[in-house]
Structures are given as C-alpha cells and as structure tokens.
Amino acid sequence: MTAPHLEVAEAPTTPGTELGSPATGVAVPGTAAPPTGRAYAVARVGDVPPGEGRAFVAGDVQVAVFRLRDGSLHATQAACPHAGGPLADGQTDPDVLVCPLHLYGFRWTDGSSTGGVGPVRVYPVREVDGMLVVDV
C-alpha cells in the first residue's frame, strides 16, 4: 500500500477544509460521486467519540466518519441518498448505519440499503498517526 497522499501539511486550497472543519455545505439526495483516490486527513481520532459519527470536509467532499466501539473505522458520504439526512447523526452497529431521519439502514460493506433506497457511497478510511485519513 502506498503512503497516503496527505494534504495536511500545505495550506488548504478549498475554503473550509482546514483540518477538522465541519461539513456545512448544502447537500442533495442521491449517491455521491465515486472516489477519485485522493487521501485527506480530516480530523484527529479523538474528534469522533466511540460509537458515534462526525461530519467533515475532505477536499471538497463532505464525509461522515464513524468510529465503532469495536475500534473499526468507516466513512460514508455525509448526506443520506434518500432525503439528504445527516448520516453522521445516525446510529451504528458492526453491520449497518441507520439514518436518523427515516431510519433507512446502509451496509458498511458496500453501502447498499437494507430498505430499498439507493446506496450510500462508502470511502476507505484509516488511522495514520492519530489522524483519520479518508480516501475520496
């Protein structure tokens, strides 16, 4: 595996993408565009409490990053493909993420829905030196 392409060191070129900057953009329903393979360190590990999710901006992509109680990390697009719900506010277990608005579930494995709506885009995420790094 090649070293992640980190853009932390340089000044961000997209406004609002400083490390740990919250997602504040306007989102529309639907599945996000496929990843292009750029890696961004979005936050420190401790910024995401165990079992919860938080939304960040990676480059110009809004992502929701989750740290499960078993230690595993997951990242998805930030808005629910169904009606744009804030997925970072959802509840999780080792299999699925549940959107808080209409309780649609999405599998971590491939982002597919357990309830018949469009899939959610999942992004590779890993920990590098205490940072959460997302490939978008």
Add this chain to the structure above:
Amino acid sequence: MTAVLGGRPEGLTTIAMDDDDLDTRGRLVVVGNGMAGARLVEEVLERGGGEQFRITVFGDEPHGNYNRIMLSPVLAGETSEDDIVLNSHDWYADNGITLRAGVRVERIDTAAKVVYGSDGTSTAYDHLVLATGSYSFIPPMTGVRRDDGSLLPGVYGFRTIDETRDLLAATTRCTRAVVMGGGLLGLEAARALQGHGMQVDLVHAMPHLMNAQLDAEAGAILERSVEALGITVHLDVLATEVLGDGHVEGVLLKDGRRLDCDLLVVAAGVRPHTDVAVRSGLEVERGIVVDDQLRTDDPDVYAIGECAQHRGSVYGLVAPAWEHARVLADVLTGTDPTAEYHGSRTATKLKVAGVDVATMGVSTPERDSDEFLVISEPRRGVHLSVVIRDDRLVGATLLGDTRKVAALTQAFDRGSALPEERIRLLVDLTDGKEEVGVAEMPADSQVCNCNGVTKGALCGAVADGCGSVGAVMDRTRAGKGCGSCKSLVKQIVEWAADGDVTEDPAASYYVPGVPLAKPALIAAIRERDLRSVSAVFAALAPGGKEDARSKMGLTSLLKTVWGTEFVREKDAEFVNDRVHANIQRDGTFSVVPQMKGGVTTPAQLRRIADVAEKYEVPMVKVTGGQRIDLLGVRKEDLPAMWEDLGMPSGYAYGKSMRTVKTCVGSDFCRFGLGDSTQLGIDLETRFQGIESPAKIKMAVVGCPRNCAEAYVKDVGVVAVGNGRWEVHVGGAAGATVRKGDLLATVDSPEAVIALAGRFVQYYRENANWLERTYDFVPRVGLEHLQRVVVEDAEGLGADLDAALQRSVDAYTDPWGQDGREPATPGQFRPALPLVALPQVPVR
C-alpha cells in the same frame, strides 16, 4: 382436452444423467404429487436437501403439481387452469427431481426398500414418503356403477383436474344437475354448475349444510343464501338409487322422490388413499398411522397430508398438510432432527357458494363454563359466533362476514389475550368510519401512510417469499413510520399468506437485537448488573453483537431500571436524545422550552422572542401541547440558545412524558369544577422528563367539557365536581384515535398524582418498546390495570411508587446539563444542513 397441466413444451427433453453408482446422495422417494407431496419436496429443497437427496416423485395424475383448492374457481370459470399450476414439469427438471407423472405406485417392499410402479418399474429408496391424499367417496347406491366397476356415464367425483375438465365439458351438453353432498365441495360444485346456467338440486344426508363446520343455526342461514342463488336444497335425505341405462337420468331419494338430471356430481366426502399402504403391510386405521415425526411403523417410511392419521386425527385441509411437510423436511434433512408435529388447530376460510365462511376450532360450547357469543342476522345472511374457554378462544364461526377473521385466527392460533368486551371479537365498536375487511380492500389502497406502502405491495412481498410479518415490514418498510398501521399490516400479511405465516420469534423481543421479552430482559439486566447499553449487548446479544436499531430502546429501559445509576453512552442514544432537541427534515432542530400546564409569563415570552430574533429562528409556532416551538435551529446554536432562554427542556423530542395540557379550570372559567391548571402544573412537575416506552401526553380539564382534550390523552384527568377527579388512561388523538378508559375516580389532586404515578410506572415496566398506552391498556385489559393499580391486588403498589420516586429524583434538566459542558467531543457540531436554509419561509 387432454393437455397436461404444467407440462413441458413439445420437443423439449431432459437428459437424465443416471450416474447411480457415482451418486452418493440418499434416495428420497415421494409417492403422491399433490399439495402435500410437492410441498414436502419444496421444503426439503429449501433446507438444502437437493445436495443430500436424489428425489423421485410419483404422481398418479399426468400433470405437474396444481392447487387442488382452486378447482372450484376453475369449474366456475373464474380461474384458468394455468393459474392453478404450482410446480410445472420444468420446475422438477430444473431442480433435478425425477417426476414420474402418471405412474401409480402399486406396492412397497419395505424389507427390500423398493417401490413398484404401475408401469412395471421398480425404484429403490432410502426414505419413502407417502403423500397419497384422498379420493372421492361414492356412497353405495343402486346403479351408480356399471358392471365393470366404473361409474355410470354422467356421474362424476369432484377431486381432480381431469374430473373438473369433464364437468366443464358436461355443462355444455347437460341442463339439470344433482349434486350429492352439502359440504364444502358439494356447495362449491353446485354453485359453479348453477353459474353455467344449469338447474341444480343439492342433496345432503344431514339435517343442515356444512354440518362438519357449522352449527344448525348457521347452517340454516347458509341454506337460505344458497337457495337465494336458485339452487334447490334437499336436506336430511339419502339418495338410494341412480337411474339411467347407459347414462344417468335421475336419482331416487329414500323418501321416494325422484330428481331428474343428466349430470350427477358426488361430493359426499373423501377417504384417505391407503390402498398401497395396506397392501404393503403398514399400519392403517382410518389413515396411515404416523407418530409425531410423521413416521409410519416402518422407520424409513413416512406419511403426510390427508392420507396420514396422527394421534387419531385425519386432516382434510391444506394447512396441516403443510405443517406435516415442514416438520418432515426438518427431520429428513437433519435441519432439526428432533422436530415434531403435535397436531393442528384447524382454521378454514373460504367462499362457499358465494358466501364467505371462516371456521376454527369448535362451533358450539362443550362445557358449562364455556362462554358462547352469537350474533345472528338471518336477513343479511350473517351468523357470527365465538366459543371462549378459560379466557382463550377455542372456536369461531363466521358466516357472511369474515372481516374479523385475521384477528380471530391469531387469537385462536396463539392463544393471545381477548378483549374484556367479548363482542369486540366480532364487531368493531368504534365510532369511526366502517372498517373495511382486508380482503375487500383494493390492492392500490395505501396501508402505511408514512412510507406510502399499498396493500398490493404487501401482498407482493408475501408472494416474493417473505414468510413473516417482520420480513414483510423490513422489505416494504410498512409500519416502520408512526407504527399505527402495524396491526393492519399484520392482518393483510396473514390474509395474503392464507394464514401460512411463521410467527416472528423477534415479535416478542423487547428490541430486535436481544432475544428476550421485556420481563426476562429486565430480570437479566438486574441479575447481571448491566448498567450500560454496551454491557447489555456484550452479555445478552447473540455473539455479543451490537444492533443499531436496539440501542434506543435499551437506553430507555436501562434508564427506567437504574435511574441515576445508569451508565450513559451517547452513541446508544438517538440523535434527538444526544442533543435534546427534535431533528427536522432539513437537519435542523426544534427547541421547545418547558411551559408547565401551558402557563407562561410576559417575561418568559419576552425572552423567547429575544432568543428567536437573536438566532434568526425561521419559525415560531404554538404547539398542540400548549407550548412554543422554535423551529429550524442549527445544532451548533443549541447550547447558547438554552443558556439565553434560561428555561428547562420541554422534552418535546424524547420517548418520555412530554407535556400536560390544561384548561383554565376554576380560577377563571365560569364552568370549572376543579383547579385543573394547578393540577396540570403539579403533574408536569412530577413527571417531567420521565422516560417511558413511548411518549406520554397528559391533560387535565376542569369539567367534562374537555377543553384540553383529556379524554384522548395517555393520562387524562377530568374534574367532575365535589372535589372528585376522573383519571382516564389509554386515550389517543394521533394516527389512532381512542377515548381513554376510566381507571378510577378519586377524591383529591394528591390522589390523582399518586394514581397517575402508579399507572405510569406500571406502563414503564410492562409496555413493549414504542407501545403507546392506547395499545398497552387494551392489551393488558382495563380490569387488570384496575386490580393492579387501583386496588393493589397484587401488592405491587409500594414497589411501583418507590420505583417512580427514584426516577423522579433522578430528574435533571438536560439543557442545563449539556449546555455548559458537551457530553462528548463535537456533541453540537454540525452534521451538515441538508437543504438551503431556511427552507421554511420566515413568517
């Protein structure tokens, strides 16, 4: 017409790879390709039995497997033959099953384990299943048979597709029919023939129609309905002779009357097909005798369906046959080698001669203590009755109106609790619009209004193989919104599956991810001292696995059980509880400050106005609960807003006590009989923030004019004068509208608070997750509640009071708590606005 039903297109052949020597799979031979035999094969395949067994099926008839129950509609011309095919020849080929259609098994050599077919072949088996079904019984009548033993031309049974075809052909030549037998099949045949324009006489040996299922009174009502169709019914009389030389010309009755006819249909019952079993030396009484694993007295020979006799019973219905198939498939495939069949509680639902009939269990009371409720409306052709024994439904008969069949079937099958007012079993006593039976609902009518699911979509899910109510709900999301349609969804699924619904084991669980009902779960939590949601999963969930959809319910339960000793985990909370506000469609939140009893002050209003302006709140609205709602608040603004408001949370977001509505009571209202305003404030003070299985809404009114709608609240208090207060429980005015039940009338506001407290605590400890009081109260029964809560007959009163007091003492204002110091990093961090804000226009 000689077409083979479910046959293969001509020219298509299957190459059989007959590698007998190489194939190590066991040989499973099924004799009989009817409803039972084919179902067994399906069940075996479903359990992966295709890997275990080489399967051969013998069918007497040349056809694939068809739905025998549907022969009546075929005869009536309402259904085409093709529509009743269950498994075509192709299906057998595709699944690697050898179908020997048109080959009758003559004899079994149980010692050599070989069956001999009518075509001279022999087939070896390791396991043999007899599913030979039954045949039409032809009562002894002079002249019914010719010398060679065959039936006189013009005389038919009504059992197979070939007989049905013959009858259909006969309707074009014949004009007068006699149908012998006033049971199900006879009535169906009579109705179908009459529909083809024939003049039909129905002869029945018993004093009333459908005597096996109906009592005399119901039978008489059915008789009138049948006569109204133009069918002449002759009861309590035997036919002794069939007239005609070379072709039927009439029948002679025992009383001397002669009925002319050119078609005679004999539907005088069926007899189990046991010839081959008898010839092969198996134990046969009325049917082939089997044990609880459907095994005959030969350990490798089984019998299922109508030919089997289990614990003295021979069943003539499809449901038991399917149960046989399930159990035997479990045994044969080893899926559950200990599976046993313990008899069926038979329930049938059908349309006989255009009349809906549903019967289950006994039709009349058998013991002195049996309760028997009958509603008879002969003019409308409706006759409904139920038999109740020891508070359980043991029988029901519905004739002419089967709208309540789903609920009754469920009560009958599962022994579930019955309403105190027994009449509710048979009729709906609501004032609302007439409830339409699920059968009559059009397919496009919407059942789940939250998720837009139609009846057709539910039926589609059942047709696609969803075998339980839960599976259908998962697939369609029906009932997953407000939940008020769940019982209707259940009824429709049960109807669509024709009662063949597997009970969701999960239906009794408190939450889906922990396989325990609420009482057992509470006991385990106490016993193992589990104080956090993650501890509950680790100790009680299968594999210790977390389940996202169970977390909220567990959080609520643990708070109820442990009070201040609960170990809070924010990730186990729903977002509303994490940030103490109600999430809106655009990802913003609504903020509702507490306003006890709906009473506010100019100073409070001024503060609310200032806050609304400062944070550019897009909408300020007065709620239905007599409070003020600030809508469209950004998550990150919540703590500062609370600080500026300086008011406690109104809990307008949680599964908890929400608000107590009041009227102006005795201080100002000229009709007021009691100080409802103060009592409302006192109730809200006591119950503020108390978490519960579902939200609790309360109201207090100062007189029965009910201005604050106390009659339709979870707990509603009504002043009735002389210092007395009525306490109503289980009311609702949401997706479900229900007037609360009067729990008791008490003498003082203190007594109201005490009684309401006991009720709330009993509800908290015993209701299922998300079960509102309007479901809980009827489920446990008002009388039971009165015994426990009012009379303290079970001695729980002191415990309930103490448990509630602990929760009251544990109250803290969440806004004061998390406002200053977030509970977790980023608790109030934006999770992104979803649509351009403000979406709601500022007014």
